[in-house]
């Protein structure tokens with residue numbers, strides 16, 4: 001391996017299933033070393049993880065990077081959004097973190113929407129109508145179900161804040177990730193004291209919001225990871241905002257990410273406020289906005305269907321009428337938090353491969369239904385859809401997105417766009433550049449473009465019809481729990 005041309009930086013992606021670390025040459029974007037370590041998510045009543053696992057996984061991922069990590073001049077952490085991390089006076093977790101895909105706070109979400117003037121008022125105030133994924137509804141759930149735990153809480157953090165603070169010793173967050181809490185007013189770009197008072201959360205327990213391009217701190221003594229004391233630490237951000245940096249994303253270019261969550265988003269210069277709640281009006285990690293729609297059931301749900309059918313995930317066969325709504329974890333888009341999966345249209349000649357294809361179709365349908373809503377009205381309808389996340393490596397995913405979107409699909413060769421975006425943010429601290437401009441200089445979005453094919457309207461319409469007819473049943477499913 002040839003020597004680096006510039007200083008080294010480390011970008012981290014601490015997402016739902018694992019933590020990944022990249023050591024990157026800040027001059028060229030070349031990945032010099034990489035590591036990855038898994039963490040577990042409880043699969044009982046809710047979805048929880050012990051934050052200390054993320055720290056241990058970061059240590060393991062960095063140790064796989066060898067000596068290169070020690071030479072890093074700057075580091076930045078991107079992480080799964082929304083998770084509620086509660087810390088005691090010693091900085092130790094009071095309880096496991098409630099993750100973005102834990103839907104137990106659905107009743108609290110409905111109540112908070114009613115109490116604070118309805119969906120439109122929330123959208124105008126915070127950019128989003130809170131669903132069970134949002135941190136504010138999780139805090140309200142905790143206050144109701146575990147008041148003793150809440151009394152012990154001395155700091156509230158998001159997943160990426162937790163790791164950043166363990167590096168620097170300072171409680172910080174950024175505008176991208178804080179915009180997914182539900183207690184940050186997107187109009188004023190400040191914590192919303194009325195919302196915080198409504199859920200009984202003292203603003204003094206929250207981290208400082210670091211400005212784009214600002215240093216969050218420096219690596220402190222005794223952290224136990226292979227970084228030198230004094231290494232610069234960037235603000236970090238939520239994983240989707242980090243991937244937007246990693247792609248060097250310009251306004252109007254659509255992205256679909258296929259991972260534990262499915263997301264569609266685009267950078268916009270207009271502050272979003274969708275009163276239907278389909279689009280979350282997040283801020284990006286720069287100074288723009290990141291309207292985004294998110295599903296709870298993506299690669300894991302489809303892989304689970306493949307396992308149930310005893311098929312390889314690529315063993316799809318063209319469908320002839322079966323519909324599968326893969327809502328194994330409940331769903332957020334459409335907003336059916338306590339629903340379960342549904343199958344329709346089986347015949348004697350339906351094959352297992354067709355059922356698997358129906359699961360892909362169901363997962364992609366939910367994302368495409370939201371795609372036009374995240375794009376500004378003047379966005380180019382023929383612009384290639386950038387396909388990222390673990391699922392983007394799969395042929396069945398690629399072909400399903402291509403057939404159902406009718407758009408050209410571009411698959412960046414760079415695999416870890418969240419970690420690359422964090423690395424670009426760290427590099428920006430050293431050079432003074434905008435992080436997205438760093439990623440463009442690194443040419444991270446480059447990759448093959450699959451040309452557009454005719455959109456499969458018949459399948460889209462069939463799924464839309466089944467979904468709308470089944471909604472009362474799926475709602476009843478929720479009511480019976």
Ligand SMILES: Nc1ncnc2c1ncn2[C@@H]1O[C@H](COP(=O)(O)OP(=O)(O)O)[C@@H](O)[C@H]1O
Nearest residue numbers: 015016017259260261299300389390391393394
């Ligand atoms: N070659 C592949 N084909 C299809 N799916 C894949 C492939 N490789 C990984 N995946 C899926 O990607 C998922 C992990 O994606 P990733 O974006 O890393 O997840 P996360 O959202 O947790 O960051 C796994 O659930 C796996 O099902």
Ligand SMILES: O=C(CO)[C@@H](O)[C@H](O)COP(=O)(O)O
Nearest residue numbers: 015016080081100259260261
């Ligand atoms: O909740 C959202 C976005 O609003 C999710 O996208 C999470 O940020 C989890 O991301 P992954 O672990 O799937 O990357």
